[in-house]
Amino acid sequence: MTDVMILTDGRYGQTEPKVDAPRLKKIINGRLIRDHEIIDNDVLYICNGKILNPQDCFFSSGKLPNEIIDAEGLLIAPGFIDIQINGAFGVDFSEWREEDHIKNGLDKVSKGLLNYGCTSFLPTLISSKPELYHKVLPLIKPRKGNINQGAEILGAHLEGPFIASNQYGAHDLLNVRTAPNGFSDFVDMYGLSCSSEGNDENQNIKLITVAPDVEGVLDSIKQLIKIGITVSIVAQAEEAIKRGANCITHLFNAMQQFHHRDPGIIGMLGTNYPRPYYGIICDGIHVHPNSIKIAYDSHPRGAILITDAMEAMGLPPGDYTLGDVPVRKSGKKVEVIENGKLAGSVLTMDECVRNFKKFTGCSIVEAIEAATLHPAELLGIDNVKGTLYPGADADLVFLDDDLRIVKCFIAGIEPAEDALQKRNSIWDIKNNWAPNNYDGGV
Amino acid sequence: MRLIIRKDYDAVSEHMANYIKNRIIEFNPTPDKPFVLGLPTGSSPVGVYKNFVKYYQNEELSFKNVVTFNMDEYVGLPRDHPESYHSFMWHHLFKFVDILPQNVHILNGNAENLEEECRNFEEKMKSYGGVELFLGDGHIAFNEPGSSLSSRTRAKTLAYDTILANSRFFDYNVNKVPRMALTVGVGTVMDAREVAIIITGAHKALALAKCIEEGVNHMWTVSAIQLHSNALIVCDEDATLELHVKTVKYFKSIEHVINDLVGAENVGLQGNVKRYPTPEVTPTREAFYNLPFKK
Secondary structure: OOOOOEOOOOOOOOOOOOOOOOOEEEEEOOEEEEOOEEEOOOOEEEEOOEEEOHHHHHHHHOOOOOEEEEOOOOEEEEOEEEEEEOEEOOEEOOOOOOOOHHHHHHHHHHHHHHHHOEEEEEEEEOOOOHHHHHHHHHHOOOEOOEOOOEOEEOOEEEEOOOOOOOOOOOOOHHHOOOOOOOHHHHHHHHOOOOOOOOOOOOOOEEEEEEOOOOOOHHHHHHHHHHOOOEEEEOOOOHHHHHOOOOEEOOOOOOOOOOEOOEOOOHHHHHOOOOOOEEEEEOOOOOOOHHHHHHHHHHOHHHEEEEOOEOOOOOOOOEEEEEOOEEEEEEOOEEEEOOOOOEOOEOOOHHHHHHHHHHHHOOOHHHHHHHHOHHHHHHOOOOOOOOOOOOOOEOOEEEEOOOOOEEEEEEOOEOOOHHHOOOOOOHHHOOOOOOOOOOOOOO | OEEEEEOOHHHHHHHHHHHHHHHHHHHOOOOOOOEEEEEOOOOOOHHHHHHHHHHHHOOOOOOOOEEEEEOEEEOOOOOOOOOOHHHHHHHHHHOOOOOOHHHEEOOOOOOOOHHHHHHHHHHHHHHOOOOOEEEEEOOOOOOOOOOOOOOOOEEEEOOHHHHHHHHHHOOOOHHHOOOEEEEOOHHHHHOOOOEEEEEOOHHHHHHHHHHHHOOOEOOEHHHHHHHOOOEEEEEEHHHHOOOOHHHHHHHHHHHHHHHHHHHHHHEOOOOOEOOOOOOOOOOOHHHHHOOOOOO
C-alpha cells in the first residue's frame, strides 16, 4: 500500500524526462474531494507544484505524464490548513530561547506537520511583550511549501495582546494590553513598518485575534484589514463583525458563556446577516462534543478546524512552557501548573478532522472542507489553497475511509517513505524526536 | 450489411466494444501504420467507451497506435466547457487510456476560418490513408434528415428541435445553447473502410426499419450504409420493434449458421470465410445414401 505505483514502462510511449524538466504527474483511481462531493472517476494532473487543468495538458500542450500514481481508491483531499498553532515538537513560537530557535523551529514544525496532513499553517504567537514581537515577527515570513522545508508558512497569527483582561485563558496577564492610541498602538506593539494610514504589503501577519471591547480595538479593525490582516475576535462581536472582522477565535473558549437573553459572541452563529467563520478546537477536551455539534448545525459553512497546539504536540507527557507560562502535559490534556487552566492542546490536524466528523455526524466532505476550504476562504487564498481546482497548489493528502493519513504531497512531491512516522499513538514518539531531513527524492 | 441483435444496451455495447477491440488487435497497428478510428459522442457510445476503458485497465487493449477522428463539435463553445465534445471525449475515454494527444483529432469549433478547419480535417483523414472503421450512431453526427448523402465535413445550423433538446445541458436556457456545429458529412463517414452503427432503444425502432427495409433516402441518413460494402449495425431487441419478423429472423439465423453450423472460428471478423468446414461436417458418400429421404 505504501508503495507508489509508477507506470512508466513504455505504455505511454517514449518519455525520457531530463533531470531538470518539470515532471508531469497523473494521479488516477483517487476519489477527489471537490465541488462539495466525492468524485471518483476523475484524474489529477500535477506539475511544478501546481494542479493543472488536464484538458489543457492533453489538448493544448499534448504533454504525456512522466509518472502515473495510482491512488488505489483512496480519498484525495487538499492539504489541511491550521490557522492556530502555537508550537509543536518542542518548539514554542512565542518564546525567544536562542538566536536560531525560531528559524530552526519553523523548519522542524513545517516538516513534522506533514505527518498529520497539515500542509499550510499560521505560526501563532500568544500575548507577548513588544520586544518579542519585534524579534520574532520578521522571522515568520510567508514561505512556500516544498519538499526540503515542509509545509507552507502562510504568515503569523497574533493572538493578543489586545484581548480582554478578564478572559485571558493561559496567556500571561501582564502581557495583555489595551490600545488607547488606536491603530498606532498596534504598529508599536508588533513593529509594523507602516504609518497609521499606510498599507504595508510585506506584512508577515495574516491573522490577528482581538477583543473588540478592549479600548481602541474596534476603531483599528478597518485599518488592520486594509493592510491585509484578517481580524478574528473573542468577546463582544456584533459591532466588530459589522466593521469587517470575520472570524471567531476558538469558539466557546475564553469567551462569555451563552445566555439565552444575552447570547454574546456565541450568539453570532444565530444572526441573519452574514455570519463569521469560527475556529473550533476539536479534541473533545476544550469543547464538549455536543457543543461542537450545536455550533456546527447552526452554521456548517463557517466551521474552521484548528489545533491551537502548543509545543508539546508530538512529544511525550511532561512539563513544558507556553510562552512564559509553565504547563504540564498528561495524556491529551495540557494544563497550567499553577491554576489548572487548559493551556492549549496537543491535538494534531488529522485527529481534529476525525473527531469533528465523529462529534457532528457530518459527511466526509464536510469534515474535510472545515479543515481546507473554509480556512482558505477566511484568509482569501482559496484560489491556491484548500481546493483541487486547476491553479491550486499541489498540496494533497491521501486518506482512507477512516480519515487516516496514508500519503501527503507538498508542492506535488511526496516526502521519502522513511521520514513518515507512525501516527497511531503519540506515545510512539521517543524523547527529543525530530523528523529527519527529507532527501527530496522525486 | 451485417445486423447483430443483442438483448439490451449493455450487451450491444459489450459486443461493439469487443468487435472493435478484436479489429484493432487483428490489425496490429504500429506508429507508422496506426488504426484510424472514427468516434461519435452522445449516449449511444458511452457503454462502448466504458468497455474500452475496462479493456485498457485489464491490459487487453492499448490505444498507443490508435488515431481517432471525432464526428462533430459545437461552434463557439469554449473547448473546456463541460458540454463541449472535447470534454465529453476527455471524460469518457481519453482520460483513462494511453492514447497519444497528437493522435486525437477533434474539430475546433472556435477556429477563425471554419471552412478551412473542415477542409483540413478531411485532409488529415486522407493523410492517414483514410479511416479504417467509423463508429456512429443513428444520427451520423449532426447530419439531420435532408442532409446530402454525399456531404463532406462542414458547418451546419442545428435544427430548432435539437437546440431545445440540448438546452437541458445548458441550464434550460435556450440562449446558451450553441446554434451551429461542425460535423463530418455522410459521405465522409461512408468513405471509411468499415462503418459500424449502434442503434438502441424503442424510440429508434422506426428509424432502423426505414434504414434497413426501405430505400436509400436522405430523410433517413443511415440508409446510406446500404451502399457501403462493409457495414455493421448492432442493435438491441427494442430497436427491432418496427422491423418485419422475417428480417429479424433472417439476421438472427445468419448468426446461428455461423456459430453452430460453420463454426465461429472459421469465419473472420468481418464475415469473410477463413476456412471451409472440415470434411467431418460434410456427409460421406455412404452417409449421404443412408439419409431417410434418399432412395
